Amino acid sequence: MVRRVTVRIVGVGVAVLVGAGVALAGTRLLLADDSARTGAPPVAGQENGRDPDVPLTNAARAIASNRLEPAGPQSLFDNRSSEPLKPGAEVNVSLLDVAEASTAVVLAVSALDATRAGAVTVTSSAGTIPAMRLAGPGGQTSSTLIVPIAGDGALRVRDEAGGRLVVQLAGTLTPSFSATDGRVVPVPSREIFRLVKATEGHEKELALDAVLELSGKSVSAVLLQVAADVGVDGGFVRAGDEDRQELFWSATKGADRTRGGLMLVPLDGDKITIHYEAGTELRADLVGYVTGPDAPQSAEGLIVLVPPPSPSESPNPSESASPSGAAGPDGVGNPSRTTGPSGAGVPSSAADRTDAADKSGTAGPSGAGDGGVSGEDVGAEAEKLTVIPAAGLAGVPFDRIGGAFLRVTAQGAGTGEVAVRGGATTPVPAAADQGNPTMLAAAGLSRSTLTLVTVTDGEVSASAEAGAALTLTPEAVLLTAP
Incomplete structure (x- = not known):
């Protein structure tokens, strides 16, 4: 059975910072296996899965490598069912307990129903990353980001466009010199999934045993590069089981119809499920996978x-x-x-x-x-x-x-x-x-x-x-x- 990272939300505070008005939004996340930092660098006496009789070289220690733990994904902020944000609003999210063991997080950030044109940025103590820019009222788009985090675990998302905002935690990066699960293996891009709405509807499953690159391997998640014929109404794609990563696109026109993005999709048993609400056709290429707990111990893919x-x-x-x-x-x-x-x-x-x-x-x-x-x-x-x-x-x-x-x-x-x-x-x-x-x-x-x-x-x-x-x-x- 594939091990999945479980995240418990133990305290939630909602806040918006607009103009001179100040309020704080916080979400404190705890790893369920917080007492055992399986992704930490190997040290004497620590259970980390590596052979204690094989010493680490100085060269290995000098490389600041990490393993990737897929995280659900977990919702950090979502105001689709509440009041829209005003232009220039800021949402603060705390990842303090994740930050204690992690160097970075993988975020899926989406902006919907924009009030006006404007940028969306994500700021941590390590710096500011512009995530996307909305072109005008009603716009929607998504971006997958790798965001370095510092010890305080604070993230601030600023939405200059206003409207709806969705922030999901798709994964965490934790230090490791060698690992079984959590290594990322890139593969030559190849289409493994295609959904044609006219004949197949909105949702389709993909059995992993039909994918040659994954056959016989221990896999915890796949990395898909999505390409969709979005159409004149816009829409979205969801991939995964329960909490699903989502990508949103605005309406398109003329020959400029294809939109896409990178998705980190945890496995749903021996399959993945993709739901599509837009255009006429969705295609997905396998570009890599994340190893599972039964994979061999290695530094490859860190x-x-x-x-x-x-x-x-x-x-x-x-x-x-x-x-x-x-x-x-x-x-x-x-x-x-x-x-x-x-x-x-x-x-x-x-x-x-x-x-x-x-x-x-x-x-x-x-x-x-x-x-x-x-x-x-x-x-x-x-x-x-x-x-x-x-x-x-x-x-x-x-x-x-x-x-x-x-x-x-x-x-x-x-x-x-x-x-x-x-x-x-x-x-x-x-x-x-x-x-x-x-x-x-x-x-x-x-x-x-x-x-x-x-x-x-x-x-x-x-x-x-x-x-x-x-x-x-x-x-x-x-x-x-x-």
């Missing part, structure tokens, strides 16, 4: 967060929703990363580091050791792009990086599919054997999504059907086995 550039290179988040300052019709801007007042940093979008790249003359966005590419013009013919420099990244040697959570930002020359794949593949937009598009680019607009890719020799492959300027930013990297 996660290392990518640090930001220097604080002086980070712009005001309210001024960096996209490279052009524009948001798409669905309200999706370019989520970048900034550094908070504490001086502790969080991953920064490569788009925010363009000036530094120009000054340094290096291939990386802000000097030696920084990864990603910024504003690279890509056409329909696939090309290799280097996202991991030869010097390595985030304290991880070049040859120990086998995958990455990659922020893909595209500003289109026209409307067309964008495909970003592992470096060992040659993506062609709309190629059935290579999965679905990572995103749809639109002329003159900037859109962004998080994806998971394999990395080969520091490279990924990218193509854009109608041409696009791509910014690829590693927000976290995955270790290979030592």
